[in-house]
Amino acid sequence: MTKPHEKPAIRWCLECAYDGTLFSGWQSQPSGNGVQDFIERRLETIFRIPVRIHGSGRTDAGVHARGQVFHFDADWPYAPDKMRVALGVGVPRTIQIKRVKRVGSEFHARFSAIGKRYIYRIYEGDADPFTRPFVWCLERPRRLDLKLMEEAAVNLRGQHDFTAFAADNGTELENPVRDLRRLEIKSQGQSLRLAFEANGFLYKMVRSLTGALVAAGEGKLRPDDIKQLLAGGQRTARVATAPPQGLFLGKVFY
Amino acid sequence: MTKPHEKPAIRWCLECAYDGTLFSGWQSQPSGNGVQDFIERRLETIFRIPVRIHGSGRTDAGVHARGQVFHFDADWPYAPDKMRVALGVGVPRTIQIKRVKRVGSEFHARFSAIGKRYIYRIYEGDADPFTRPFVWCLERPRRLDLKLMEEAAVNLRGQHDFTAFAADNGTELENPVRDLRRLEIKSQGQSLRLAFEANGFLYKMVRSLTGALVAAGEGKLRPDDIKQLLAGGQRTARVATAPPQGLFLGKVFY
Numbered sequence: 001m002t003k004p005h006e007k008p009a010i011r012w013c014l015e016c017a018y019d020g021t022l023f024s025g026w027q028s029q030p031s032g033n034g035v036q037d038f039i040e041r042r043l044e045t046i047f048r049i050p051v052r053i054h055g056s057g058r059t060d061a062g063v064h065a066r067g068q069v070f071h072f073d074a075d076w077p078y079a080p081d082k083m084r085v086a087l088g089v090g091v092p093r094t095i096q097i098k099r100v101k102r103v104g105s106e107f108h109a110r111f112s113a114i115g116k117r118y119i120y121r122i123y124e125g126d127a128d129p130f131t132r133p134f135v136w137c138l139e140r141p142r143r144l145d146l147k148l149m150e151e152a153a154v155n156l157r158g159q160h161d162f163t164a165f166a167a168d169n170g171t172e173l174e175n176p177v178r179d180l181r182r183l184e185i186k187s188q189g190q191s192l193r194l195a196f197e198a199n200g201f202l203y204k205m206v207r208s209l210t211g212a213l214v215a216a217g218e219g220k221l222r223p224d225d226i227k228q229l230l231a232g233g234q235r236t237a238r239v240a241t242a243p244p245q246g247l248f249l250g251k252v253f254y
Numbered sequence: 255m256t257k258p259h260e261k262p263a264i265r266w267c268l269e270c271a272y273d274g275t276l277f278s279g280w281q282s283q284p285s286g287n288g289v290q291d292f293i294e295r296r297l298e299t300i301f302r303i304p305v306r307i308h309g310s311g312r313t314d315a316g317v318h319a320r321g322q323v324f325h326f327d328a329d330w331p332y333a334p335d336k337m338r339v340a341l342g343v344g345v346p347r348t349i350q351i352k353r354v355k356r357v358g359s360e361f362h363a364r365f366s367a368i369g370k371r372y373i374y375r376i377y378e379g380d381a382d383p384f385t386r387p388f389v390w391c392l393e394r395p396r397r398l399d400l401k402l403m404e405e406a407a408v409n410l411r412g413q414h415d416f417t418a419f420a421a422d423n424g425t426e427l428e429n430p431v432r433d434l435r436r437l438e439i440k441s442q443g444q445s446l447r448l449a450f451e452a453n454g455f456l457y458k459m460v461r462s463l464t465g466a467l468v469a470a471g472e473g474k475l476r477p478d479d480i481k482q483l484l485a486g487g488q489r490t491a492r493v494a495t496a497p498p499q500g501l502f503l504g505k506v507f508y
Contacts, residue, residue, distance in 0.1 A: 019383040066382065094383045128320070129273040129348045130388060 009073040012083070013103040017066045019094040021133050021245065026059040026068065035059075035095060039070070042090035046083075047074050056109045056116070056252040060204070062244030064134065066119075067098070067251040071109040107254075115181070115199045115253040118206045121246045122192040122214065135191070136210070136246035144217030146187055151223040152216035153183045155230070156209060164229040165209050165239060166202030176202060176233075185213070195250070204241055211240035263327040266337070267357040273348040274318040275387050275499065281312045289313075289349060293324070296344035300337075301328050310363045310370070310506040314458070316498030318388065320373075321352070321505040325363040361508075369435070369453050369507040372460045375500045376446040376468065389445070390464070390500035398471030400441055406470035407437045409480040410463060418483040419463050419493060420456030430456060430487075439467070449504070458495055465494035 016039070024033040028040065036053060043051035055070040076083055080100040088097040106112075123135040124144065138144075156165075159179045166176065182197035194213065196206050212229070215221040221229075221238065229239065270293070278287040282294070290307060297305035309324040330337055334354040342351040360366075377389040378398065392398075410419075413433045420430065436451035448467065450460050466483075469475040475483075475492065483493065 017382050017384075064384070088380075093386055096380065096383050096386075126342075126350065128271050129350050130271075130318070132347055132350075134384060 009075050011071055011073050011103050011105050011107055012076070012080070013069065013071045013101050013107060013109065014084075014087075014097060015099040016068050016070070017096045017098055018064060018068065019133070020059060020062050020064040022094065023061065025061040025063065026055055026057075026065075035065075035068075036070075038091045038095060039087070042087055043072065043074070045090060046086055054109050056113050057249075059247075059249050060244050063247045063249065064245075065249040067117075068249055069109045069113075069252040069254075071103065071107060073105075109252075112254050113200075113252050115197060116201060117182075117250040117253070118196045118201070119248040119250045120194040120196070120206060120210045120242065121248070122194070122210075124190045124192070127190075133245055134248075136214075136242050138214075142218055144192065144214065145219065146185065146217065148219060148223075149185055149213050149217040152213055152221065152226050153185060155223050155226040156180060156212075157183050160230050161233050162202050162205055162209075162230070163233050164235055165205055165212060166235065167204035167208065167241065168235070169203035174202075178202065178205070183209075206247060207242040207244065208235075208239050210242035210246070214242065215240065263329050265325055265327050265357050265359050265361055266330070266334070267323065267325045267355050267361060267363065268338075268341075268351060269353040270322050270324070271320045271350045271352055272318060272322065273387070274313060274316050276348065277315065279313055279315040279317065280309055280319075280322065289319075289322075290324075292345045292349060293341070296341055297326065297328070299344060300340055308363050310367050311503075313501075313503050314498050317501045317503065318499075319503040322503055323363045323367075323506045323508075325357065325361060327359075363506075366508050367454075367506050369451060370455060371436075371504040371507070372450045372455070373502040373504045374448040374450070374460060374464045374496065375502070376448070376464075378444045378446070381444075387499055388502075390468075390496050392468075396472055398446065398468065399473065400439065400471065402473060402477075403439055403467050403471040405477040406467055406475065406480050407439060409477050409484070410434060410466075411437050414484050415487055416456050416459055416463075416484070417487050418489055419459055419466060420489065421458035421462065421495065422489070423457035428456075432456065432459070437463075460501060461496040461498065462489075462493050464496035464500070468496065469494065 018035050023035050026035045028034045028036040051072050053070045053072045084097045084100045121135045123137045126139055127135055127137045157180050161176050162178050163176045178198045180198045184195040186193045272289050277289050280289045282288045282290045305326050307324045307326045338351045338354045375389045377391045380393055381389055381391045411434050415430045416432050417430045432452045432454055434452045438449040440447045
């Protein structure tokens with residue numbers, strides 16, 4: 001119950017982008033170097049009380065975001081866009097506050113999400129210094145066979161137990177079935193862009209799927225191997241985890 | 255004269271790219287933080303003697319390069335591409351060694367150059383964190399009038415005394431006439447790309463021309479003002495210098 005003299009705080013939903021290169025991931029860290037830490041410190045300055053934010057999910061150290069979503073509760077009597085500006089000027093330039101909107105108190109950045117999109121970018125060859133921080137650079141040009149990758153993708157799309165393409169995150173076993181609604185491989189010159197959409201992702205799932213797709217493109221994993229790995233239901237050394245810097249959290253769906 | 259037991263060293267011409275964000279410019283610095291310092295330190299490790307390199311010209315702190323050129327003399331009995339790799343792995347990831355070739359001893363990266371191309375990138379609005387380090391971000395969207403910019407450009411192209419669009423670099427007065435052979439303004443969405451080609455550029459000339467072109471696009475400098483400034487032959491407060499992070503040394507012509 002809200003006491004008569006207290007107005008219930010308003011819930012705010014924000015979207016942000018960040019270059020993850022120098023952060024210790026999204027989540028708050030003892031070092032204070034999580035993206036969340038920088039945002040919370042700035043909010044504390046603005047609101048003069050500690051403000052806890054809730055993200056749609058974590059991103060690992062070195063992973064980027066174009067559309068990370070988080071929410072928090074606070075009273076803010078001004079226009080939402082003024083909050084965007086006030087928050088934006090007080091966080092590192094590698095974080096951009098893109099949108100602020102007022103939402104109902106039932107909204108939760110994590111639990112209300114019905115899906116996510118991740119993008120993984122690969123570069124075949126020696127990428128220039130402006131591209132390197134944002135791609136997995138296969139420096140000894142290995143020509144990936146797109147047809148083989150597409151055949152592997154056919155076996156990955158849809159609803160599966162993705163344990164073979166995830167890492168143990170040390171938490172209690174959750175249901176490892178996910179619906180990979182979209183897996184798209186686009187090639188342009190020396191760049192390869194993988195898009196993944198699912199109702200949710202297991203820990204390191206996108207980077208593991210990417211590692212497997214690259215192995216498929218090199219002829220090291222055949223489409224049948226993918227089927228067997230899915231059916232086996234456990235992570236093996238046959239699947240490598242792609243490095244973090246090629247990965248972007250693209251969009252959270254609500 | 256070369257003594258009989260000494261083979262004259264071979265002259266090597268190299269092309270490199272760098273993200274200038276964290277360097278103190280191209281030139282060697284007491285701090286050791288010039289791009290040149292990192293390359294020379296690596297060459298000393300490779301050749302086991304100090305190697306002095308000669309660039310096509312300086313770039314200021316924060317300015318980037320896609321095609322900076324330098325030369326040095328050294329004996330290297332292996333394929334040129336092996337030098338590219340050996341040098342590339344020992345410099346920061348923000349420097350890329352693109353090409354190595356053997357040249358005649360008459361070649362000089364600076365004095366043999368017959369022209370240069372610079373690119374300046376502008377973004378109208380709040381650029382994302384992946385673009386911000388490489389553009390001049392006009393955060394309060396000021397709509398630049400391209401027609402006005404083009405009219406200003408007409409008066410800048412060709413051979414002029416560009417003193418009004420340069421900064422004093424503290425050295426002896428040199429001939430301030432340059433031939434601006436190309437000045438191209440391309441707009442795509444919120445991005446604006448300015449390309450400059452000349453037989454040579456005065457100190458901070460591209461950033462000053464960019465500052466003037468933006469002022470022209472905002473209606474603050476009229477085409478006639480540009481003419482008068484050129485004729486006046488001195489730098490005034492009417493011309494602002496654009497920030498370094500939007501500037502790229504694109505190509506050196508020989």
